[in-house]
Amino acid sequence: MLAEAEVALHRWREDAAEMRSYGWGEGRCRRFQALVDRLRARHDAAVSGAQPLGAAEAERAERTVARRWHDRAVSILEAAELDHPAIGDTLAKLPPPGEGGTTLLEALRAAVSTCIELRARLDPEAADDAFFAEGTRHCAAVAAGIDPDGADGHDRIELLETLDGEVYLTLRGLNRAGRRAFAGDARRVERYEFQFLVSIQRGDEPVPARRSDAPQKP
DSSP: HHHHHHHHHHHHHHHHHHHHHHOOOOHHHHHHHHHHHHHHHHHHHHOOOOOOOOHHHHHHHHHHHOOOOOHHHHHHHHHHHTTOOHHHHHHHSOOOOOOSSHHHHHHHHHHHHHHHHTTTSSSSTTOHHHHHHHHHHHHHHHHHHHHTTTTSSHHHHHHHHHHHHHHHHHHHHHHHHHHHHHHTTTHHHHHOOOOOOOEEEEETTEEEOOOOOOOOOO
């Protein structure tokens, strides 16, 4: 994705005058440059970043326990669904915990808030004060352990995927605008295609291009 973005920036600067009237002028190009700089920095961090061994082990242990609490929360909600079928719709909307800290935190917060909202319908022996206190504690601990520079391997992947998504959406829009701006000039239209990503189509549903440089999980 980074290589794709670098190539796009080069042709965007060359065609800035023509692209301006299509909504893709110099200002938007500068914002994209800043986004690419962030993506490049994340890639560098993914290669060189590392946590001290003790801190990494403690963080993994905390996230393991937090996932167990999340499993308990889901089981409690599933039990309540037997008496209150509408809870099934709520369960279906809960985000999965994922592999990294960011998605785990999102899942924990959603589970805590859902259980609080539905507490009157939950088994009081399972969803007691200690259960809610533990969930809140795990949210705080996981949030504190998320490194904004992505030192944890899974967190690095999640951060890179987020930036890749932003870059991809910009590139897709830029390519569409470029093909319209230079319609009739086959040579220039060809420049506004993905160079390193493969775009595929499944029926009538477009499928986003996949990463060309996915980092390896540790």
